[in-house]
Amino acid sequence: MKTNKRQVHDFWNQAACGELLLMRGDSLKEQFANQMRLRYEWEPEILSFAQFDKYEGRRVLEIGVGLGADHQKWAEAGAVLSGIDLTERAIEFTSKRLNCFGLQSDLRIADAEHLPLADASFDVVYSWGVLLYCPDMFKAVSEVWRVLKPGGEALIMLYHKHSLVGYMLWVRYGLLKLRPFRSLDDIYFHHLESRGTQAFTTGQVKEFFRQFSSVEITINLCHADLLTSAAGQRHRGVLLDIARRLWPRWIISRCFRNHGLFMKIKAVK
Numbered sequence: 001m002k003t004n005k006r007q008v009h010d011f012w013n014q015a016a017c018g019e020l021l022l023m024r025g026d027s028l029k030e031q032f033a034n035q036m037r038l039r040y041e042w043e044p045e046i047l048s049f050a051q052f053d054k055y056e057g058r059r060v061l062e063i064g065v066g067l068g069a070d071h072q073k074w075a076e077a078g079a080v081l082s083g084i085d086l087t088e089r090a091i092e093f094t095s096k097r098l099n100c101f102g103l104q105s106d107l108r109i110a111d112a113e114h115l116p117l118a119d120a121s122f123d124v125v126y127s128w129g130v131l132l133y134c135p136d137m138f139k140a141v142s143e144v145w146r147v148l149k150p151g152g153e154a155l156i157m158l159y160h161k162h163s164l165v166g167y168m169l170w171v172r173y174g175l176l177k178l179r180p181f182r183s184l185d186d187i188y189f190h191h192l193e194s195r196g197t198q199a200f201t202t203g204q205v206k207e208f209f210r211q212f213s214s215v216e217i218t219i220n221l222c223h224a225d226l227l228t229s230a231a232g233q234r235h236r237g238v239l240l241d242i243a244r245r246l247w248p249r250w251i252i253s254r255c256f257r258n259h260g261l262f263m264k265i266k267a268v269k
Contacts, residue, residue: 001189003135003196005086005111011194013087017066017129029100036069042223046070049264050126050155052077058123061147063112064130068094074126075103082117084110086133113139117147124148126155129262132198141208148269154212159188159199160263164225164256166199168243205265212267221253221260 040047050070056078065071065083071094074081083105085091091107098105110116112127112134125144134140144154159165166184173191174182188199200208202217209215223229227244 001186003133003189003198005133005135005196007195008133009086013089016087016090016093028096032068032072032097032100035067036072039069042229043262045220045222045262045264046128049157050074050128052079055079055124059121059149060124060126061115061117061122063115063125063127063144065090065094065107066130068097070126070128071105072097072101072103075105076101079124081105082122083107084112084115086111113143115143115147119146120149120152122147122149123152124155125152128157129159131156132158132200133194133196135196137198137200137204137208142211145211145269150269152269154209154265154267154269156265156267158205158263158265159192159197159261160219160259161185161188161199161201162259163199163261164221164252164259165192165261167259199261200263202263205263209265209267212269214268216266218264218266219258219260220262220264221257222262225256225260226252 050073052073054077055074058079060074060079060081062071062074062081062083065085067090071081071083075098081104083094084107085094086109088109091109094105095107108116112131113136125148127144131137131140131144144156148154161184166188169187169191170182170184173187174180184199188197189195192199202219205217206215226249227247228249
């Protein structure tokens with residue numbers, strides 16, 4: 001299986017991540033404020049992971065700006081900010097968002113495997129659930145390493161292969177389709193988000209980040225594993241609604257805490 005960047009681009013250029021679920025309100029400013037509120041209600045781990053306020057005056061690059069909520073937080077914290085995205089739609093949304101709130105960033109349409117940025121130019125490279133769409137993860141992580149200053153930090157979230165989300169997708173698209181031997185890699189690739197979505201083991205991540213001087217990996221259950229939010233842009237249905245009502249969250253939280261979808265990586269160059 002090989003990720004097709006054009007298919008990834010076209011999927012997310014139709015609607016940026018969360019756009020169909022979250023962009024509600026009368027004015028554009030209200031829509032952005034509502035989207036930010038819901039984003040951090042559903043994914044509060046972003047705030048403790050990114051620690052936006054810690055990086056005032058530091059040079060920060062975000063890879064994959066999406067609807068721009070995290071980018072806004074970096075800008076409000078006083079970071080010297082740059083951002084890239086593969087899609088025109090995300091750059092347009094994020095530009096409008098920053099304009100609404102009187103904030104600034106150097107925003108560009110660019111490919112994470114070929115960053116149009118100078119060596120050793122950033123204190124922080126941040127990316128939440130985006131690099132996993134890159135066909136060549138070694139190249140993408142190498143680019144993160146290249147643009148970081150010595151001692152700079154990479155704050156990256158990738159999807160964890162052995163997650164409750166993956167198991168649920170396997171039941172739906174493997175077991176119930178009478179294809180029980182479908183691999184999790186194949187399931188993620190075809191059924192989670194855009195075609196080409198990838199999820200990784202901690203061992204794979206350590207290999208991707210082997211150039212870095214230190215790597216810290218944390219896995220946590222998220223709203224998707226616990227079925228506490230609306231599903232992603234592709235998933236709807238009666239079975240999912242029933243599962244959401246019956247899901248044994250307290251058992252999962254106690255017994256499957258290492259089977260979350262979000263794999264948070266802090267790496268130092």
